[in-house]
Amino acid sequence: MDRRVIEALHEVGVPFRENEPFSRHTSMGVGGPAAVMAFPRTQEELRKTLAVRGDLGVPHRILGGGSNLVVAEEGLDELVVNTADMRHVEVRDDGTVLAEGGANVIRTVVRCCRAGWRGIESAVGIPGSIGGAAVMNAGAYGFSISDALEEIVVYDENGARTEPPEGWRFHYRGSSIPEGTAVASITVRLRRDEPAVLEKEIRELQLQRARSQPGGRNAGCVFKNPPGLHAGKLVDEVGLKGTRRGGAVISARHANFIVNEHGAAAGDVLALLDLMREAVAKKAGVELELEVKVWRPRA
Ligand SMILES: Cc1cc2nc3c(=O)[nH]c(=O)nc-3n(C[C@H](O)[C@H](O)[C@H](O)COP(=O)(O)OP(=O)(O)OC[C@H]3O[C@@H](n4cnc5c(N)ncnc54)[C@H](O)[C@@H]3O)c2cc1C
Incomplete structure (x- = not known):
């Protein structure tokens, strides 16, 4: 790995670790080290991290919750952008929810249901991050995350872009969001329902999963x-x-x-x-x- 990446991340103040094992960051618990793993805490730090990558031309990947990943034993001589520390979620009174890319899907779903908002409850058993769910178009029981999307903010080395979901193609367990482009946040639109009804539903969905998986x-x-x-x-x-x-x-x-x-x-x-x-x-x-x-x- 180009040592200038380390110096540049120091300079812009983005936390990172060298030789960080993927086994610590994947639900499967396998995989060798990432040469450099950066942990941007804000969208501005994400922008700076991707700008460093663009300036130095080093290969990179975006890591979410690591719940859909198998990484080779030899690891990657690359810059890995771990979104785990970008996890702000805002549940608004108008039924829109803004969630940052690193926010946990299950916690976000539970929070929306407790606040009486219906629309993403079927995703309650899907581990991983909001950004990973958007890129993978994750879903269950006939629902996919793209069904509820209102807006996506993505970053690449040229900065941020805000797009309606029509700007991307979503299909079964995938999307046209290019590898290496980071989902910084999504906004979903939900509708009112009774918290007690929603909480009962998510408990049943969780039980159903526990029985079959x-x-x-x-x-x-x-x-x-x-x-x-x-x-x-x-x-x-x-x-x-x-x-x-x-x-x-x-x-x-x-x-x-x-x-x-x-x-x-x-x-x-x-x-x-x-x-x-x-x-x-x-x-x-x-x-x-x-x-x-x-x-x-x-x-
Ligand atoms: C027990 C279990 C049950 C599961 N059940 C389901 C299910 O019912 N339905 C389902 O669809 N999936 C399911 N999954 C798979 C997995 O949880 C989903 O695919 C999830 O959306 C992956 O998100 P992640 O953040 O963990 O992504 P990661 O595993 O970290 O990455 C997956 C891909 O997304 C990209 N990515 C991650 N975050 C970002 C970001 N912010 N910006 C850009 N790219 C990003 C990565 O580069 C990679 O290509 C399950 C997994 C487990 C372990």
Whole structure:
């Protein structure tokens, strides 16, 4: 990593750490170090961090809650912008909610429901950050975050842009927001309902998840559902439930989950992903597409 990045981050006053392990910042708990991980606390610090990156031309990535990520064991010789400290949320009387990119989705949903605002309650079981949810167009039970979006503020090395959601394309578990462009905040529009009704609903949704998904360290569904099919069912039908590689296992409860049970290495998880994809292609004739992001050193 270009040492000028360190000097420049010092100079602009953005906190950072060197050789910071991804295993500490991902729900799967695997992955080697990021050469430099910056922790901007405000949108101005985010702007400065991305300007440093642009001036020096170093490769970079944007890290949210790390709940949809598998990072290679060798880590990344890159500048990683961790949004965790940008987590301001404003629930307004007009039913709009402004949430910064690093705000936690579940906490934001619970806060809106307690204040009597309906519209994003289906996202109550989705870990990770608001920015990650926007980029991934995260969702559940027929809802996707793009359904409620009113505005998105993104930053790249040229500064900030405020766009209505129509400025971007959103699809099943993805969007046209380019890799490396940071979602600094989103605004969603909600409607009035009774807090007690909403709280009951989110408790039920949480119970439903607890019944159908494994606990422990995982990254949610690893493959997208192919049109009209369920990736978990396909993996189950080729007999891979419970298959282990090192400390990682294909969940016996839900075959689209890989769980880090005993100090798994990234390689264990990647080996299971390959095995699942190859077995389903060979035996069921279906090409599975990754939902988790796999971060490897760039070629
Ligand atoms: C137990 C469990 C259950 C889950 N259930 C669901 C579910 O029901 N539905 C669902 O959709 N997902 C689910 N997920 C997956 C995951 O929570 C979502 O994809 C989530 O939106 C990822 O957000 P994140 O902040 O953790 O992103 P990360 O994992 O940090 O990153 C994912 C991608 O988003 C990008 N990104 C993150 N933050 C930003 C930002 N501020 N600006 C620009 N790019 C950014 C990253 O560069 C990366 O490409 C689940 C995961 C777990 C562990």
